[in-house]
């Protein structure tokens with residue numbers, strides 16, 4: 001069993017999509033090992049996305065991620081990192097496959113409904129950051 005980390009982002013929480021997203025996660029065979037509603041401070045969002053610090057979207061992204069509550073998730077399944085990325089879909093909702101969470105609920109490349117760890121090592125770091 002592998003664990004990965006996910007976030008339901010402020011746009012999806014504000015639109016009342018927590019339940020639908022959790023349903024998709026559970027229907028895809030994940031066990032929810034951790035779940036918490038959290039209002040990120042700007043500082044915490046900046047620390048979480050530190051790897052993107054040099055990117056032009058960093059300021060907007062961290063402001064947005066601290067603009068309203070998010071749901072942080074620890075998800076467990078065989079090959080969880082890959083499986084969670086598959087059901088999230090591509091970063092940009094326009095490019096995401098039909099039926100993926102970002103296609104269903106994402107607004108644009110920044111407000112893309114969910115976050116997921118991109119590799120097993122990242123998952124460990126991100127899980128430790130939110131579920132110490």
Ligand code: CMP
Nearest residue numbers: 052057061091109110111112114115116
């Ligand atoms: P996420 O999976 O949370 O990881 C980094 C986030 O940065 C990504 O989802 C998007 O929300 C955001 N992002 C990535 N690329 C861009 C971009 N070109 N413009 C704006 N936001 C971006």
